[in-house]
Amino acid sequence: MEKTSKGRVKVGIYLCAILMMGVIAVSSNIANIIGAFPEANQTTVITYLISIPCLIVIPMTIITGKLMGSIPKKTLMLIGVLLWLAGGVVPFFMDSLNMILVMRIVFGIGLGMVQSLCAALVVENFENPNERGKIMGNMTAFQMLGAIIFSLVAGNLGTISWNVAFLVHLMAIISLIATIVCIPYKKPEKVTETGEKVKFKPTGMMWVWCIAFFVYMIAGQTYSNSASSIITELKLGGSAAAGYSLALFALGGLIMGFIFGKILSACKRMTLTVGCFLLAASYLIMTFAPNLALSYVGAFVCGLAFSICMPCILTGAGSSVDQASSEMATSIATCLQNAGMAVCPYIVTPAGAALAVSAGGKLIPNQWSMIFAVIVVVILAIVFMIINMRNKKAA
Template identity: 30%
Template sequence: MAQKNSFITTVAIMSIFFIAMGVGTITPALNSIMLAFPDLSVSTIYLTSTLPSLTCIPATLFAGAVAGSKVRFKTLGIIGVALFVVGGVIPFFITDFTMILIARAIFGIGLGIISPIGNAIIIGLYEGEKQASLLGIGTVMMNVGGIILQFLGGALAGIGWNYAFLPHLLGILTLLLVMFFLPEPEKIEHPEGTEKPKIVIKSSIWIVAILFGVVMFIDYPMLMGMSTFLANNNIGGPTTAAIVLAFFTVGGMVGGAIFASVFKFAKRFTVGIGLLFMAVAYVFVLYTGNVALITVGAAFEGIGFSILMPSVFTIVGMTASPQSVPMCASIILAVMNAFAFVSTYWIALIGGITGDAVGGPMFAAMIIAAVGGVIFLFVDPFPQMPKAE
């Protein structure tokens, strides 16, 4: 068995993060899928992208409830990655759209199972700066994987719409690494004759989950509205939008890479800094009118988000008992996915109120990020740890 501090162990853990953003693989191919199924509505076609986000929610909660207690992390990892690969690749071989959606639902279940595993294993195996460092690196790997999978999906879609599903085969590498090298955090042993402590989810975890869910209301107006915003302002077309949004992911890599250093020096101010990065991002996007500066804004948005996400899991590690960490991580991710889905209706609501379907939600996101950033400069979201004797 690989030791927890070995290089191959780190690679195995990071391979889980690498495929964690696989839901975006086929996004560049959505137009090609529309052309292949001209009789279907746009909203129906979009289900190929959004359905996995829905089916992953119960799968994430299930994985969190049993991981490390009733089912080994490795077992869950193998099942989840296998469903990711099978559900992800099946649409390459079929043309019945109902079956494609069933495959996407299976894919989402696999994605939901593996979603909490990487963070939970890191929290279970490591402490302190090592833990913060690996959580940050994990965020980097999520973004690297997202870039590579999305690029491959777009490139292969040029051959045929169904070829965009083939990049999910990269999950086979993750499957092999999980099978042979993924470590298992030690189980919490309890003395004979004593009652095994129940998994208790503190109210603070739910508060953190909901607050992080609100971050989706900050993120998604930019992610979903950038193409239209650029076109409406005569700044660029779809290709320009793709390049701009790619820098969101690049910014995410930077944010993940610097998280450990930011947390080490900023500590209680880390969450506020992340939110203020996102607020400044919208200033660049809304008020510069320059594609280069808008691209900088997208990168700032990615940096902010990738500072916030490992911050949240750091709070989980500091707040939750060891046996409840997997379930807490699952709750965070499930609520995040739920808010991501609801953000579509949030954007429509703000657009209806302001009369600006694109700029209105972006402005609202900027205000939420700025207010939240200022609040968390004064409010310490990280629990106080007892001092060592």
């Protein structure tokens, strides 16, 4: 592929990646939406707007991985972005929470397709592992950029009216144009040069990477579930302060995404281990921060850690199988990423509550949840440290 063509493909991938955290686009406007539907409780509104789309993403990543074997990725990305756009914007015209739920399901389908396809397009168009890793890092940066833009724009639109915030999803028009102009049209290779059908061939190491993503996100999602609550419960700040924490998290992820290639070159096989230890450090900072400023430092460092670990795991999963199987490998990894996010509150929250009781109430449950997540991510770091040391010794 020529240099100019590669550059165009990168632009297309990056401008689609800004949609990958789109599920949080209206999260800053949740309170206004709850007020618009007094007959529904807070849990129902959050479930309809946030939880359901996240659950839909899980099977869609696998389905999309299957579809890539017979439908060009450009076609699938066009469909995914259009579903994302329609599912996001149409609720602006609705006054029924049940109809909004239907559109959020459509939105979840589109989101699942976009998440799978962004990673698969990197794997398909860039074979060099170092280049692939750098692009995965940049992709994460644009993902975080999208999170910042969505949070700020939707928050301001929500001050006009609860439904106006949904218009933030019009940003997908940029992604739609980028898909049409920049993403190459390639027909899937159904057969090999010998005439045999291309089959998915998973490897043991692929499953290690995919399970690692599941475990990592159980710990990683704890930031969203517990960090903001710690700020308010310890009276370090109010809900606005918690919102700034999310913005600083995304800023950290944005910055690290752009310099990830240099981190990868410096740390090589140990990059994921470094990222995991950095995440653990950020959690400890936020858990024991005596003031809001230090809590913000922890959130920023947390964003840095995320943009190290996520591209590492996706690149590892895609590179641990042959080229023909790499697309499905990244889809499975993305599926387990979302599964880890979904089960996080059912594992980490009870663990935090149990530790709080056993410790005699010295820390609040959300602080113990963060500490439990630290234990999980440190174990993951040690496991990959051992794997890399053995691989280095074998080599």
